[in-house]
Amino acid sequence: xxxxxxxxxxxxxxxxxxxxxxxxxxxxxxxxxxxxxxxxxxxxxxxxxxxxxxxxxxxxxxxxxxxxxxxxxxxxxxxxxxxxxxxxxxxxxxxxxxxxxxxxxxxxxxxxxxxxxxxxxxxxxxxxxxxxxxxxxxxxxxxxxxxxxxxxxxxxxxxxxxxxxxxxxxxxxxxxxxxxxxxxxxxxxxxxxxxxxxxxxxxxxxxxxxxxxxxxxxxxxxxxxxxxxxxxxxxxxxxxxxxxxxx
Amino acid sequence: xxxxxxxxxxxxxxxxxxxxxxxxxxxxxxxxxxxxxxxxxxxxxxxxxxxxxxxxxxxxxxxxxxxxxxxxxxxxxxxxxxxxxxxxxxxxxxxxxxxxxxxxxxxxxxxxxxxxxxxxxxxxxxxxxxxxxxxxxxxxxxxxxxxxxxxxxxxxxxxxxxxxxxxxxxxxxxxxxxx
Numbered sequence: 001x002x003x004x005x006x007x008x009x010x011x012x013x014x015x016x017x018x019x020x021x022x023x024x025x026x027x028x029x030x031x032x033x034x035x036x037x038x039x040x041x042x043x044x045x046x047x048x049x050x051x052x053x054x055x056x057x058x059x060x061x062x063x064x065x066x067x068x069x070x071x072x073x074x075x076x077x078x079x080x081x082x083x084x085x086x087x088x089x090x091x092x093x094x095x096x097x098x099x100x101x102x103x104x105x106x107x108x109x110x111x112x113x114x115x116x117x118x119x120x121x122x123x124x125x126x127x128x129x130x131x132x133x134x135x136x137x138x139x140x141x142x143x144x145x146x147x148x149x150x151x152x153x154x155x156x157x158x159x160x161x162x163x164x165x166x167x168x169x170x171x172x173x174x175x176x177x178x179x180x181x182x183x184x185x186x187x188x189x190x191x192x193x194x195x196x197x198x199x200x201x202x203x204x205x206x207x208x209x210x211x212x213x214x215x216x217x218x219x220x221x222x223x224x225x226x227x228x229x230x231x232x233x234x235x236x237x238x239x240x241x242x243x244x245x246x247x
Numbered sequence: 248x249x250x251x252x253x254x255x256x257x258x259x260x261x262x263x264x265x266x267x268x269x270x271x272x273x274x275x276x277x278x279x280x281x282x283x284x285x286x287x288x289x290x291x292x293x294x295x296x297x298x299x300x301x302x303x304x305x306x307x308x309x310x311x312x313x314x315x316x317x318x319x320x321x322x323x324x325x326x327x328x329x330x331x332x333x334x335x336x337x338x339x340x341x342x343x344x345x346x347x348x349x350x351x352x353x354x355x356x357x358x359x360x361x362x363x364x365x366x367x368x369x370x371x372x373x374x375x376x377x378x379x380x381x382x383x384x385x386x387x388x389x390x391x392x393x394x395x396x397x398x399x400x401x402x403x404x405x406x407x408x409x410x411x412x413x414x415x416x417x418x419x420x421x422x423x424x425x426x
Contacts, residue, residue: 008381008382009379010308010379010380010381010385011380011382013308014306014308017264017308018264019307020281021305034303045267048267049267052266052267052270053266056261056266056270056287058266060257061262061266061291062258065258065288065292068289069295104376109414125311184285185289188285189285191281191364192289204264
């Protein structure tokens, strides 16, 4: 496209964003009246806009935006509710967080709970995303999207532990033996969603963060005594979790 | 009257007006729907965080696109080796470019393919001028440099593109290079 003969793409963008002065807009409008190429470009941008709004409606965007904003502002929010939820009788999705420090000279890994890390989730509810609440009751088939904030830590694992003590490793993947590098920077969304199956019982989601690729076996052996084996899941697929209403 | 940014961030207005442009920018660099959507969210968080810093020295769209561009470029740069793989893939650069062109690829595609093989200070000028088709004034404002500096960087970009494209005159692809 010759710059002198046509309206530049960015000028079109600004025109559609209503950023041009009235004189500038008048020049663009006059050109559009007589130039099929530029009208086509404008129409394509409008079509792209319609498609974008349909694909990512504002309501869904806003929910996730607030989720991320809240996660950045309140890094300790999930720890108290997740501890309470873990002890509740009603079935729940509970979040537990661990932060690990590299082993010292004696090979001991330091553990601390919560701190500057966070794990939050959204629930796909009737076609719309809404923030999840740790401890809430969810029906089988409900789909969850998880988000994390690793603070200054660089590696993580995401585990699911059902009422029988079965451990599923969702991140890095089912065959992982160590924590993996963060999937989306210091804060982000897990690169998969989870769908709840109909197995009854309390389900805990455990996020473990570290500054190094800590061995998963070590984490499981020391922190989850009842965990005896992994549930195998294909890489990249949606996992299944168990949750149930009150017994 | 041209639209201006209000004194406080109205996310609904920002999203309605600039969401598509931000998403397209993210998708242009990241080429993956989920990555692009994730990056879009991060960009809007940055827009809200930095809202008070906007002084009107450039248009709101310029400011927001600049945030999106830098976010994506930083994301790709932080991935080190995959950064070059993403833009060079397993084939030689020339083969990749020829493939893009034979498939109907345009200069936007070519710029993206070249980004992994040129210095970082040339990334923004090339994208703003050749992909976004900003004017020199707009591109210089977006790059926060003078127009002579912008021209110098664009000439350097075309010079490097010439070496890469070898058999084609890059000016037939990228059009006039500002003197």
